[in-house]
Amino acid sequence: MDRGASCIIIDLCEHPFTEFREEMGDVHLGFNLDWIKGQAAKVFSEVKVKRLPGIACKESGRAAELFFASMKTL
């Protein structure tokens, strides 16, 4: 990958719905944004993480927000 190009992650923000493990085969109940930023910073030199406004994963009245992470190594 060219230096400066992007690695992108879109995934769920931390949520309390433990039943997603059984219902949807999830391993993690979403992610804390600061934690993701910290983990990504161990590998990439430039990390941007933000909540995606106005969008959520909705299932049977439950809603988990999404985040967007962009990572680069300059």
Add this chain to the structure above:
Amino acid sequence: MEKIKDIILEIDMKRFLKELRVSNPETLEEATKYFSEKEASTRSKILRGYFGEEGINTIIETTAKELTSLQEGSNILDIGAGTGFFTIAIKRRLGKELNFYAMDVTKAMLLAGFKDMEKDRIVPFLGLAEQIKESIKLSNLYYERLKVRIPSIYQGILSILTLHHCEDIIRYLRAYILSWIGEQAV
């Protein structure tokens, strides 16, 4: 004429995972059953149900915006692409001659989306998010007789709604960077 689909179909997953040297092939194969049995054939409907059209468009637009500066001919890898739902939409949205590769560990997902991916000239292959370069190397061995080669270097790597299914996040992120640093990959 033999196609990638035929090769994916004939791959024995137990053997594939052993060849990848995953520590828990049985557990992993069991985990993919959920997607094989419950999601593969109806993935698009499920995603639309989760996010609605507006949410789906937000995901596509946000990702496309980040990749918009890529030059034609660039390689883009979608990790955990499933049926290629987002891969196809993002490729179409970008509207450039970009080379997209769709990796997933669930055979049924890749096969369910194969026809659509083929139309959009997206190359699907089996692989594990935590072991990207090993997956590419192994899939290239399987694809050798088709003379299809999955590249080892990418200008863009995507992971949409895959991370929360992965056991080892740091290994996952390190696998990203190993695909990024070409000389260390494959």
